[in-house]
Each structure stands twice: as C-alpha cells, then as structure tokens.
Amino acid sequence: MNLRQLEYFLAVVAEGSVSRAAATLHMTQPPLSQSVLQLEKQLGVQLLSKHHQGVSTTPAGELLATQGRQLLRWSERLEEQVRALGQGLAGRLHIASVPTFAWGHLPPLLKAYAAQAPDVAVELSDPEPAEVLRQVAAGGADVGFVATSDPEGLAAAHGELVMAVVLAMPLVAVVPPRFADLPEPLDLAELAGEPWILPSASPGFPGLPEIAERLWQEMGTRPSSVRTVSTLQTAVPLISADMGISLMPHSVADIAGSRVRIHTPLQPVQPLYATLVRARHIQPPPVLARFLEVVQHPYTGEL
Template identity: 70%
Template sequence: MNLRQLEYFLTVAAEGSFSRAAGVLHMTQPPLSQSVLQLEKQLGVQLLVRHAQGVSPTEAGRLLMEQGEHLLQWSRRLEERLSAMGQGLAGSLHIASVPTFGWSHLPPLLQAFADTAPGVEVELSDPVPSEVLAQVADGSADVGFVATSDTGLLAAAHPGLAIELVAEMPLLAVLPPSLPDLPDPLDLSALAGQTWLLPLPAPGFPGLVEIAEAVWRETGTRPGSVRYVSTLQTAVPLIAADMGLSLMPRSVADVAGPRVQVRRPVQQVPPLHAAMVWSRHMPPSPVLERFLAVTRETYTGKL
C-alpha cells in the first residue's frame, strides 16, 4: 500500500462515490477504480461495498479510514519536516565556542539565528581553543568560534579547517586591586616586573601569548614572571586575588566587576580576532549553511 493508493481510497470512502471522488481528485473514474481494486487485492480484504447509490466502507474499510487519515497527516508532517531540514530551518547545530567569544558575541548571534530558523535545536559547548578546533575537525561540532592573534597563521596551521574572521576584540589591561593608582590610559611599560597571567600556549594556535610578547618588545620590558592558565576566564579570579595581571577583552574583565582594575593601554595593542571555523572536508549541512550566512550578515561592517 502506498500513500497515493491510501489517499484515493480515503477520498472515495469520504465521497461515497467513485465518480464524485474522481472529480475531487481531478482524474477520470477508471484509474481510480483500478487503484482501489488493486489496494484491496494487495491487502487481501474488501474495503468497499459497491451498490446502486455508490459505495460504503466495510468493517476493514472503516478501520482503514480511521487509521489511514492519521497516516496521511503523519506523512504530511514528515514531508514538511524534511523540507524544512533541506532549507536549514529544522535539525540540530552543535556550536563549540571559547567563552571569550561566547559571553558577549554569541547571544545576539544565536538570537538572530533563532529568528530565521526557530526549528533548529542548538547545542553549545565551551571547550579550550585547541579542543574547539579538534571538535570541528572530527565532526563532533558543526562550527566553532575561537579568539586568535593571527587568523592567517591559524589557517596555515590547520589547512583542513575553513577559518573566517567575524569580529575584533580590543584588549584592555586588567590589573589586581593592589594597583589602584595607575593612570587611565596606561603606559604598559609601568607593568615591568609584574606577574602576567596568560592562557597556556597551544601548538599551531597563535593567541594572547604572542600579543603579550609583542607588547614586551615594544615597551622594552619583561614581566617578573609568567603564570599560565587554561583560559582567560581562569585568570579573572586570580587577578582579583592579587596574583597577577593580564590583557583581555572587556567582556571578560567585566565578569570580575569592581574586584579588578581596568585600564586602556597607551600603546596600540593588537586585538584578538574572533574567528569562525568549520570543516573543509565535510560538506556543510543546510542548517550550517544557514548559520554561516546569518553570522556573516550579523557581523557585516563590524570589523
């Protein structure tokens, strides 16, 4: 039994006549009659009683009328669902994003995507940058966001990933409570000899360490020591506890609030670049294609 046969039978049973059903279906009566006869033959049961006034359903026909309508409704819903998935309007999307991008930039982006594709189920994770790249590369995440000092070097180190710049994140000096009297803006040479808190460097991932080293070269200074942390977010409570200082986007520094000191650098400190990454080896799903388009539209003209 196929869905067309079922639709033909339900129409005949509802109209009580092959001729009236043929008119509703915009077809001639002979192929309609043949289709119902073939259906009865396939099922091995009589579905309609033919009489002078038209047709009436048998007990088996009444059961098929009741259940068949549900089946057609389910089929239509399935067709609509599959069509929506083909247009990127339904399905699922796993996003892996470093918190540096996720806290301030991801919420408006997710809202814009939800407005255009409300049927898509979004799953979020916030691993460290190297793990974001690994998840995208192995397909466990559809798309990722990282913060890097150099998108060109990042792309060269990871040729299997498509990498696209979406936003720049200017950096501020975030200082412990023990340094309340430093001016704003701040000459970063005043931080010579201090303990710096920086994310642990990862092979093939240029990040804040490279920016800090550029600052030290420009100012002709060196830190007293460098302490490595897993993420910039990990550094925030350490800075608040007078255990060091760092450079970070305001969105990260704002987490600590008044517990830390924030200063604008006098020097032209290179920003972190928020980059969107996805696999070159796996064709993007319609959902991912739609998300990439929404991201580009959201950040157009904001670099």
Template identity: 40%
Template sequence: MNFKQLTYFMAVAEELHFGRAADRLDMAQPPLSRQIKQLETELGAKLFNRGRSTISLTQAGERLFERGGSILRQLDDTRLEVRRLGQGAEGRLRIGFVGSATYGILPNIVKSFRANYRDVNLSLVPMNNAQLHRALVSRELDVAFARPALKDPEFKTLELLEEKLVLALPDTVDTDGRSVARLERLATHNLILYPEYPRPSYADLVLNACIDAGFEVPLRIWCMDLQTAMSLVAVGEGVCIVPESVRSTPRIGVKFLNIEPEIARTALSVNYRVDEQAVHVQHFVRVAQMVARKVL
C-alpha cells in the same frame, strides 16, 4: 499497497461515491474503480460494500480508513519537517566558543539568530582553540568561534571583529589616576596567561606581542581559561592581557587600563567546515556577519 492506491482509497472512503471521488482526484471513474479492485485483490479483503445506488465501507475498509488517515497525516508532517530542515527553519546547531567571545558579540549573535529561527535548537559549548579544532574535524561541532582563527584547509574562516589588547589588573593596585599602562611597569607583576596547553594558543599571541614590543615577561602564572584568569586577577595574583571586549562586563576586584603603545590586536573569527551543507549553518554565519557589521 502504495501511496497512490492509498490516496485513491481515502478519496472514495471519504466521498462514498466513485464519481465524486474521481472528480476530486481529477481522473476518470473507470480507472479509479480498477485501482480500488486491484487494491482489494492485493490486500485479500473487500473494502467496500457496493449497492445499486450507494456504497459503504466494510469492516476491513473502516480499519484501513482509520489507519490510512493516520499514515497520510504522518506523511504530511514528515514532508513539512523535512522541508523546514532543508530550509534551515528548524533542526540543531552545535556551537563551540572561546570564553572571551561571551564578552563580545556572541550573545548578540545568538539573540539575533533565535529571533529569526526560533525552532532551531542551539547547543553552546565553551572550549579552547585546540578543542574547537578537534571538534570541528570530528563533526562534533557545526560552528566554532575562535581566537586566534583556526588554521586548517578543511575549514572556512571569517573574521568578525578585531580589537586591541588591554590590561586587566586588581583594583587594589594604585595606578595614580592613570588610564594607560606601559609594559615596562609590568616587570614586578605576575602575568597571568591562558590556556596553559595545548600550545600554540592565545597565550602565545600575548607572549609574542610582548616580545615584539621589547618586553620579556619575567613572571608568569598559567591557567586554563579566561574565567580562571580573571578570578586570579581579582584576588591579586597578577595582571592579565585580554581582548578589549572583556572590559565591557564589570567584574568585582578588577579594573582595566589601555596599553600604550598598542602591542597587538586580536580577532574573533567564526569557523566551519568547507564541506558543510547544512542550511542553518549558513543562516547562522550570515547572522554573525550581520551583527559584526552593525558593531563595526
């Protein structure tokens, strides 16, 4: 029994009249009768009781009618699901991100994407750059928000937002009303850097920026992520150089100063595989670019 035969049977079973069923199927009655006869032969069961003026379903026909309706409904549902997946209207999207992205535009990107594609399930996982790189290569992630950008010929990278670096320091430090900090004043403070490994990483961006500005960092404390770094700042263990967007979320025990002269800028990028074919990934990247343009 194939799909066409089942469709023919369901039409006749619903109409209980070969002529009306043929009209509904836009075909002549004799071919329809032959198809039903062939189906009965293949199944080895009589499906219709044929009278002079009426037909009715046999017990076997009733069972096929019951199961056939379920099969056709499942097929319609499957067709719709596959179409929606192909259009990117539903499915699953696995997103990796560096911690600093949550202070910037990532929440707005996720909010905007959810508003437009409510049936796509989002999985968000914080990672450092090395973990993001490995996860994209192994296809454990679909999209990665990285800082700095991931370098790999298999990846497509789009820069979303560039921002300056600022200084996070304990609010117990007396800055004498200053709103700016100079690197040379940091010589007596521990500089908190993250992540400690693997390297190179955002920490190297900060160290290289300091060296290029003529400041050799004398005192260093290493940790694994931004959240830990900010906690260490809050308890007075040192200062930390962070993307400017981090200051957008107030944190107890921490204040921020601009660094003058400006030592470097850092960019948040969205990265995905060059061979990525999933439509919902393309939709997500487009939403990310749209949100970034609005911010700029």
C-alpha cells in the same frame, strides 16, 4: 497500495459517493472508480458497499479508512521533517568555541540562528583552542571558534581547515580595584613591577601570550612575574584579589563587573581575532550551511 490510492479511497469514504469525491478531487469519476477497484483487487477484499445513497465502508474498508487516515498524517509529518532537515531547519549542530568568543559574541549568533531554525538541537562545548581545531578537523564538531593573534599563520598551518575571521577583539588592560584612579589611557609601563596573569601558551597556536611578549619587547620591560591560567575567565578572580594584571577582550572583562577596573592601554596593542573554523573536506550539512549564513554578515573573508 500507494498513498495516492489511499487518498482517493479516503475521499470517497468521506463524501460517501464516488461522484462527489471526484468533484472534490477535481477529477472525472471513471479514473477514481478504477483506482478504488484496483485497490480492492490488490488487497483481495471488498472495501466499499454500493447502495442507492452512494457507498459505505465494509468492515475491511472501515479498518483501512481508520488506519489510512493515521498513515497519511504520519506521511505528512515525515515529509515536513525530511524537508526541514534538508533545509537546515531541523537536526543537530555541535559548536566548539573557546570561552573568549563564546561568552560575549556567540549568544547573539545563537539567538539569530534559533529564530531561523528553532528545531535544531545546538550542542556547545568549550575546549582549549588546539582541541577546537582537532575536533572540527575530525568531524567531532561541526564548526568552531578560536581567538588568535595570527589568523593567517594559523590558517597556513592547518590546510585541513577552512578559516574565516569573524571580528577583531581589541584588548583592554584589566587591573585590581586599587588602580581605579589611574589616568586614561593607561600607560602600562607604569605597572612594570606588577605580576601579569595570562593563559598558558599553546604550541603552534598564536594567542594572547604572544601579544603580551611583543608588547613587553616594545616597551623595553618585563613584568616581575607571569602567572599562567587555563582561561582568561580564570584570571578575573585573581585580578580582583590583587594578584596581578592582564589584557583581555572587553567582552570578557565586562563579566567581572565592579570587581576589577578596565583601562584602555596607552600603548598600541594588537587585537585578538575571533576566527571561525570548519573542516575543508566535509561538505557543510544543511544545519551548518544555515548557521554559516547567520554568521556571514561579520565575515571579512576566508583565509
């Protein structure tokens, strides 16, 4: 028994007549009658009883009609689910993103993606940058976002990954409230005696510590001390408590609100680059391919 035979049988049951069912199905009566007879032969049981008004189901036919309707509904749902999965409209997508990108820039991408594929279950994690690369390369995450000062160098060091710059994130000076009255733009050399707060350097991963080191060299000065933290978000309460200053993307600094002050640096400061990473050896599944289409607009290209 196949679904086509079942559909024909259910049409005959619904119409109570082979001729009326044939008209409904836009086919001639002989092949429809032959299909029902073939179904009865395969099952070894009579399904329909003929009478002067048409046909009616036998007990076996009634059972097949009842269960068959459920089977066809289940088949339709299964077809829809499989089609949705193949089109990237259903499934699961794991994104590993550093907080620097996730807090300010990932939400609009997720919103746009959810509008296209609301049935995809999105999993989001925020490991350290080197772990983002490891997870994506190993297939533990479908796609990742990191913030780096040297996307070209990072791509050259990780041939197993495809990388693409999503956007540049200009850096601003984030200082305690007592510096609210400093002129704009802020000459960072005037704060040479202040301690700095920066994320810990990650070997082989160029980031904010390298940008700060280059800036100090260009200014010909170094801070009195450098406190390291796990993430830039961790630095915000320390800056608010007047324990140091930092550089960070504006989107991260905005999280602190009035607890800190934000200034544009007078000195040229290299930006961080939000960079998308995915495994080179893994063909993007439909859910990832659709997400990449959503992110495609701000791409500057593969590195």
